[in-house]
Amino acid sequence: MRPASVKDVADRAGVAVGTVSNVLNYPERVSARTQEKVQRAIEELGFVRNDAARQLRAGRSRTIGMVLLDAANPFFASVARGAEDAAAGAGSSVVFASSRHDARREARYIDLFEEQRVQGLLVSPVGSIAARVAELRSHGLVVVLLDREGDPQLYSSVSVDDVHGGYLAASHLVETGRRRIAFVGGGRHLQQVADRLRGAEKAVAEHPGVSLEFLPTEELNVLAGREVGQALVQRSRHLLPDGVFCANDLLATGVLQSVLLAESLDVPRDIGLVGYDDIDFAGSAIVPLSSVRQPAEEIGRTAIRLLAQELEDPGAPHEHVVFKPELVVRASTGTPGARP
Incomplete structure (x- = not known):
């Protein structure tokens, strides 16, 4: 069975096709009694208006x-x-x-x-x-x-203002005593990543003796963060960053998983970890994540x-x-x- 058309509705209601069109688009032009007849016909036939056609005629x-x-x-x-x-x-x-x-x-x-x-x-x-x-x-x-x-x-x-966000994250890590900070994120071609890194660099530059290492990733997801975390836990203690700032919370979640699975390291005792975005999961992680919140x-x-x-x-x-x-x-x- 084919879908009901405007003509079908008009025939059922006993009105002109133009009257049905007015009921659908300009109801103020039609009497209440006629509107009721047309609406009853629409319900009985299960008519669904062809919005694509209306859009095509309107141009938008x-x-x-x-x-x-x-x-x-x-x-x-x-x-x-x-x-x-x-x-x-x-x-x-x-x-x-x-x-x-x-x-x-x-x-x-x-x-x-x-x-x-x-x-x-x-x-x-x-x-x-x-x-x-x-x-x-x-x-x-x-x-x-x-x-x-x-x-x-x-x-x-x-x-x-992602530069300010990156500055907040790195400054906080420094304030908690971190001196070897790593930034984990995608390539600098992504403006958001580049800006967050720039903010972290600005914060580190204000504190002599604090270093910043950039650890790029192919993706910005949990798996990429987990891979970075697995590489970090293989390092000797003197090469291990004591603070990690991730470009988003998904990366931070992956890093957290790898560090906790290693069992030889503790968050935050050995590594302080900050994410970005403050997604719903950040606060309910096994170790709740510090994060830079965006509205x-x-x-x-x-x-x-x-x-x-x-x-x-x-x-x-x-x-x-x-x-x-x-x-x-x-x-x-x-x-x-x-x-x-």
Whole structure:
């Protein structure tokens, strides 16, 4: 059986096709009695409106495209949740895609969303996409960057001061008596990683006698952190860092697992450990993780607000919102001054 059409509804209700269209799109133009007849016919036939056709006629959908850097990371899941809630309140929906740190994959999703004539696009980019954004905007598509500052002439953005976040994390490790600090993270090509490392370098430079070692990883997940942790526990004590700052909580969780499994080392006695993002799991780990908290859901909500502003007034100046992160201290680092 084929799906019921608008004509089927009109025939059942005994009205014109245009009247059904008005009930669906402009109910104020139709009397209450006629609306009731049409709604009854819709329910009896199980009619579902073809929103794709409506969007095609209008030239834009009520859907917002969102390309996340890594949907497997709970931080980005929380950003998406905030965006979804804000969009729903404005009568729109959000469709998510994950680039998984792959620029080509990111480009394919952006192309797909443009082809689908989405209302707007939120992107947490792998690298620089300034040229692509300029092209999209020339086609009338509004773009807001997530978790990244950008060119104020091209787009609005929502980000966190990751340099300050890295500074907070490394400073805390120094305050708890750590002198050999390791930074664990992906390559410097990821702006967020580079900024967090830069903040850690700034903090270490303020304290003579404190060193910082960079331990790059291919991925930013628990498995990559576990591999770094396994390599660390094989070191002799005089080469072992006594403080580890990870670019996110997933890496920190992996490092923590490897160190605890070694049984010869203790967190925080031998190694102080700080993560980043303060995902839900951080506080419930077997040794609760100190972490740099980002307001993930607020980032998503703010991105939707900026998108809505530009859709309403395309000529308005772009806005750049930068949140300040905060350090959440837990058992994985102990307390300042606890070590000699």
